[in-house]
Amino acid sequence: MDDDALKLDSQFCFAVYSAAHAVMRAYRPLLERLGLTYPQYLVMLVLWERDGQAVGAIADRLMLESSTLTPLLKRLEGMGLATRRRNPDNERQLIVSLTPAGHQLKDEAAAIPPHILSCSGKGVTELANLREAIVGIRDSFAASRAGRGPSGGPEEGDPPAVDP
């Protein structure tokens, strides 16, 4: 039968899972000098692009939950890289902004992408093409479980499947 559907080596998902770990391990020694973990580095990338974003906006960008970001952002604040302040126009929102030290760290981070590129053993165009393909599948997976929240996505037709 199609018995090898349960073979580890044929599984696309394990390839992605193990590649993600391999990537984070490659970043670790580089980020260690900046005092950052990889998820913290991703938050800094988001803030370097546009300073002063709400927690929810960062979460949407990185596809993470507030329960993951809240302690992470507190650590960035504790390191003196960012501040966390309520939005006066909407006290529900918490605006995360870079400190001068947080801004300056961008210069040191500039050395990281070329180093990572060399670790990949591929060229920029090849990586970009592969990135496109991965993002496409990622979004398919994400869409396959759309409509989790009460407000839901507007494009689903599954409500009767929840057996009431």
Added chain:
Amino acid sequence: MDDDALKLDSQFCFAVYSAAHAVMRAYRPLLERLGLTYPQYLVMLVLWERDGQAVGAIADRLMLESSTLTPLLKRLEGMGLATRRRNPDNERQLIVSLTPAGHQLKDEAAAIPPHILSCSGKGVTELANLREAIVGIRDSFAASRAGRGPSGGPEEGDPPAVDP
């Protein structure tokens, strides 16, 4: 300049990182019925292929550390899916074996790969091609940090690159 090297959307590594999360989120509701997490499922895949493997062999296969697997394997044992016994021929090794319940779970797991395939929105050949490419880059990243242990990899020449 090459300023967009620090742009999140151009980063290959974030694509892999976020895709890994998307994949695990897709597995979660399916694995919930089996009472497994995704890493636990991966260990079961390894054991379904060959029963009775040492912790180190499982770790090599999944590219994880013993500090990750030890508590995970204890949970599998606690669920009655596996046993953990010292190898009489080498008391350092801990052999993990499936219980009857662990074997039977494979039948229920057979429904998972087709479901995941449909979540991907792609065909099998397309997924297989992408898998090959991802595995290639993953192994490049893994090789780029070979020689961490004292026994070291025989093929490195980087020491002077660390700016002394």
Added chain:
DNA sequence: CGATAATATATCGTGTACGATATAAAACGG
């Protein structure tokens, strides 16, 4: 305007993940 719903973040419990270190068993050298 007041009850209710929706939104935004925080808290809690569980389960990975890793590096550093500890422990114990085997292999090795003199």
Added chain:
DNA sequence: CCGTTTTATATCGTACACGATATATTATCG
């Protein structure tokens, strides 16, 4: 045959990561 080294797993501390839930603020509707 005993000290040293290597191997194999376990322990510890830190940091994600998520679902479920709590809390506080804003929006909405009657």
